[in-house]
Amino acid sequence: MALPKRIIKETERLVAEPVPGIQAVPHEDNLRYFDVSIHGPTQSPYEGGVFKLELFLPEDYPMTPPKIRFLTKIYHPNIDRLGRICLDVLKANWSPALQIRTILLSIQALLGAPNPDDPLANDVAQRWKEDEPGAIATAREWTQTYATS
Amino acid sequence: MSEMSDDDFLSGGSEEDFNDESMDSDFEEEDGTQYLDDKDDRPQKKAYEVDYSVLSEEQIEKAQSDMIDEVHIILDLTPENAAMLLRHFKWNKERLIEQYMDSSQRVLEYAGIDLSGSNKLEVKKVPGFMCDICCEDDDDLETIALRCNHRYCTNCYQQYLFYKIREEGEAIMIQCLNHKCKVLVDPSTIERLCTPEILHRYHELLNRTYVQDKQNLRWCPAPNCENVIDCGVTPNQLQEIVPTVMCSCGHHFCFGCGSNDHQPCPCGLVRKWLKKCEDDSETANWISANTKECPKCQSTIEKNGGCNHMTCRKCKHEFCWVCMGPWNEHGTSWYNCNRYEEKSGVDARDIQAKSRASLERYLHYYNRYANHEQSGKLDKDLYIKTEKKMTMLQSASGMSWIEVQYLDAASKVLQQCRQTLKWTYAFAFYLQRNHLTTIFEDNQKDLEMAVEGLSELFEKPTDQLANIKVEMMDKTAYVSNRRVILLDTTAKGLQDGTWEFTVEF
Numbered sequence: 236m237a238l239p240k241r242i243i244k245e246t247e248r249l250v251a252e253p254v255p256g257i258q259a260v261p262h263e264d265n266l267r268y269f270d271v272s273i274h275g276p277t278q279s280p281y282e283g284g285v286f287k288l289e290l291f292l293p294e295d296y297p298m299t300p301p302k303i304r305f306l307t308k309i310y311h312p313n314i315d316r317l318g319r320i321c322l323d324v325l326k327a328n329w330s331p332a333l334q335i336r337t338i339l340l341s342i343q344a345l346l347g348a349p350n351p352d353d354p355l356a357n358d359v360a361q362r363w364k365e366d367e368p369g370a371i372a373t374a375r376e377w378t379q380t381y382a383t384s
Numbered sequence: 385m386s387e388m389s390d391d392d393f394l395s396g397g398s399e400e401d402f403n404d405e406s407m408d409s410d411f412e413e414e415d416g417t418q419y420l421d422d423k424d425d426r427p428q429k430k431a432y433e434v435d436y437s438v439l440s441e442e443q444i445e446k447a448q449s450d451m452i453d454e455v456h457i458i459l460d461l462t463p464e465n466a467a468m469l470l471r472h473f474k475w476n477k478e479r480l481i482e483q484y485m486d487s488s489q490r491v492l493e494y495a496g497i498d499l500s501g502s503n504k505l506e507v508k509k510v511p512g513f514m515c516d517i518c519c520e521d522d523d524d525l526e527t528i529a530l531r532c533n534h535r536y537c538t539n540c541y542q543q544y545l546f547y548k549i550r551e552e553g554e555a556i557m558i559q560c561l562n563h564k565c566k567v568l569v570d571p572s573t574i575e576r577l578c579t580p581e582i583l584h585r586y587h588e589l590l591n592r593t594y595v596q597d598k599q600n601l602r603w604c605p606a607p608n609c610e611n612v613i614d615c616g617v618t619p620n621q622l623q624e625i626v627p628t629v630m631c632s633c634g635h636h637f638c639f640g641c642g643s644n645d646h647q648p649c650p651c652g653l654v655r656k657w658l659k660k661c662e663d664d665s666e667t668a669n670w671i672s673a674n675t676k677e678c679p680k681c682q683s684t685i686e687k688n689g690g691c692n693h694m695t696c697r698k699c700k701h702e703f704c705w706v707c708m709g710p711w712n713e714h715g716t717s718w719y720n721c722n723r724y725e726e727k728s729g730v731d732a733r734d735i736q737a738k739s740r741a742s743l744e745r746y747l748h749y750y751n752r753y754a755n756h757e758q759s760g761k762l763d764k765d766l767y768i769k770t771e772k773k774m775t776m777l778q779s780a781s782g783m784s785w786i787e788v789q790y791l792d793a794a795s796k797v798l799q800q801c802r803q804t805l806k807w808t809y810a811f812a813f814y815l816q817r818n819h820l821t822t823i824f825e826d827n828q829k830d831l832e833m834a835v836e837g838l839s840e841l842f843e844k845p846t847d848q849l850a851n852i853k854v855e856m857m858d859k860t861a862y863v864s865n866r867r868v869i870l871l872d873t874t875a876k877g878l879q880d881g882t883w884e885f886t887v888e889f
Contacts (some may be wrong), residue, residue: 244519297517298547330563331517331544332534 238266239277242292245335251331252313257339258358259290265291271303271339275382280374281309284382288318300329301338310370310377312351312360321355404700418480430868432875434627436639439601444591444612451477459484461499464571471556474597496559498569499529505530506575507538514541519888529575530569534562542577544567549582555589605642606635615639619851622651623889624706624878636800645800648874649807652889657810661750671743672837679708685808708732749813758804759839763799766842770795773846781850790853792858794838801835801867808870816884820877827873831866 249259256274261267266357271288274368275281287306293299303325305318313321324341354360363370439447448467456466457478471494473480486490496875506528514521515537531533544561544655548554558569595601595612601620609631616641616675617627627639636645638654646654675686678694680701685694688747692705693714702711709729774788808828815821819853838859841852851858 240519241517295547297477298543324563328563330559331540332559332562 239296241297242267249336254336254340257336259335259339262294267296269335272348273339273343275378276343279294279347280371281311281346281378281382284378285384286346286382290339292335295315297331297333300325300333301335303338303342308377308381310374311346311358312344312356315356319355321353334349393711409468410719413654417757430872430875431879432626432628433618434615434625434629434639436613436627436629438604438632439612439614441610444601445587445595446578448475448590451475455480459488465497466830467500468497468556468568471593471597472496474595476742478738479535492561496566498567502690510535530560530573532560532562532565532567533564534560536561536565538577545574545578546582549574549578549589551588553589555586556593564643567682587608590758602639602642604633604635605632605637606631609633609635613639624650624651624881626878636803645803646806646807646810647687648878649811650870650878650889651716653810653814653885653887654807655885657669657753657813660746676705676708677740679703679710682735703732704729706863710737746813749809753806753809756802760799761807763795763802763839767795767799773849776846777849780847783850789855789858791849794842794856797839797860797864798835798842801831804867804871805832805835814885814887815888816886818884820882820884824870824874827866827870831863831870833861834863834866 246261246311249340256276258273259269259271261269266311267288269292271290273288275284283306284307286309289304289306291302293302303320305314305320307318313319320342322341322345324330324338349363351360353362359370363375448470451471452463452467455461455470456463458481459466459469461469469480469484469491470477473483480491480679486686504666505528507528509524510527511523513525513527513535515525515535517529517536517540520539522534526538527535528538528541530588540561545558548558556568556717558574560567562568564817575583578586592603595603600614600616601614602615603609603615611631611633613629613631615629617625619629619640622640626649628636628645628647630636630640637643638646638651641651641654643654649657671684675684677684678696678699680699680703681696681699683696683698685696687705692710693702694705701883703709704711704714707729709732713728770791774785774791775790777783777788778785808824808831812821812824812828815824838856841856841859873881
């Protein structure tokens with residue numbers, strides 16, 4: 236099946252003008268499947284880490300949002316053990332005008348600003364609320380252990 | 385006898401079968417309970433009856449457009465904008481008007497409506513334009529933009545609407561494709577861009593949200609029925625009343641919770657009961673049949689083999705399975721209990737009996753409830769057979785179609801009473817024991833006996849059915865009368881709050 240023009244354009248632009256701290260490379264055998272890496276934002280417990288994600292553009296894209304998942308283990312209240320992400324723009328607030336690049340930026344922003352009030356990983360969120368310094372320390376530890384090569 | 389005169393009257397008019405059919409179904413709508421009320425000039429409203437009306441899809445649409453007309457005149461808006469505002473305010477007209485008078489600007493903004501821009505949707509070809517969604521940039525690409533001027537190609541818009549309406553079931557909150565823009569796609573744009581099939585779905589969704597938003601409306605839950613019931617009973621009245629309604633499709637259901645007719649049991653108790661049955665009934669049956677409790681610590685014990693000398697795993701108490709007394713009193717008579725009447729054994733059995741009593745009590749009610757449920761199902765099969773019987777009876781006895789209708793009436797009454805009986809057991813389970821409860825149980829017993837009597841008549845072979853016609857009609861009238869009495873007194877008790885329950889609901 237021919238790849239829609241939109242996906243081709245987006246891919247071209249991702250390569251030509253990459254977003255700082257974000258990389259997205261399509262698989263050669265499946266141009267809808269991307270290997271993504273996001274650098275942990277500075278001033279956050281994820282600083283210094285490089286997080287790998289997978290991204291898939293479903294058949295209906297851009298009418299439906301891309302499917303994204305963290306592959307690197309991460310300690311974050313809105314990301315669960317399977318790497319699934321709780322982010323409004325990936326679900327109800329998706330709009331076809333959003334793009335891969337804007338979504339990845341939103342995820343990077345989520346790393347910089349965890350939201351324990353809308354949790355996906357309940358235990359992490361609980362800790363984040365009750366013992367924020369401790370939770371941040373754990374997040375930093377995990378970043379060191381899993382997200383640095 | 386009123387029943388006979390009914391029948392005479394009906395058979396007198398039997399030349400026009402079609403008219404009779406509609407007339408007859410009118411009679412059925414009153415559940416046969418009206419036979420007795422027919423003697424009065426006007427049937428009195430019973431305590432368990434509620435006021436309601438059945439609305440068709442057209443009537444629902446008309447109700448919406450009436451309200452839209454009213455608001456668009458009062459607030460001086462186009463009908464389309466009035467409709468969008470009403471939908472945004474969940475059809476709460478008063479609140480909308482009040483807030484609009486307060487600050488029209490804020491309300492419009494909040495609802496994603498902009499009055500300043502022109503509402504005219506223009507399909508334009510813009511040279512050099514590239515659609516942000518599909519990245520097409522042909523010069524003859526047709527494009528549109530809402531008031532917000534976020535321009536996309538018509539094709540993408542159509543796909544977007546298709547997706548929102550078809551896949552997401554969204555109708556009133558479809559926003560501009562731009563993710564930051566809160567402007568709503570107005571109905572006329574939708575009408576213009578969508579295929580008839582999608583539009584049909586769109587209107588269905590609009591009606592659905594209307595019914596959901598209005599507290600006094602509820603869809604008839606029967607399969608393939610598209611009617612709506614309009615009833616004024618609010619959720620906080622549900623402790624005092626069981627608002628049972630009947631759709632014109634023939635389905636009886638509770639307006640409060642949408643489930644099948646569960647008179648006389650209020651919705652709260654129904655929920656509790658069903659939950660309890662789901663959790664407990666089978667387990668409880670098994671426990672009752674296979675276990676006893678340790679006389680000392682009340683742990684439930686299953687004896688799965690071995691001798692009668694039991695040692696409780698939990699508290700190490702040693703006792704006899706047969707007499708439940710302590711084992712040491714058995715002395716040397718191992719494996720054999722001849723001490724049944726010993727006081728310690730009796731005491732132990734007493735305690736056991738108490739802890740079993742609550743379980744047994746539940747099972748008592750549950751088994752009767754389940755029994756009526758089962759019988760109800762069988763009666764439904766019977767009803768299907770009834771029609772056959774009626775035809776057979778016509779040819780066997782030479783009766784006319786209208787003359788065998790008493791079978792149909794009896795069958796319907798039977799089913800309905802089974803349904804009621806079933807729920808009386810759930811109701812009784814939660815009642816405190818007092819004299820009102822005793823009266824209730826007497827009523828329940830009367831109804832139950834009458835129902836069984838009628839049920840028995842039904843099972844007679846066809847050739848006898850003609851001879852017992854009068855008896856059957858009498859019984860039918862009696863049974864439905866018993867049901868009315870039971871429901872009426874129960875409903876009055878609920879309204880006056882005289883029932884004492886063992887639980888809060």
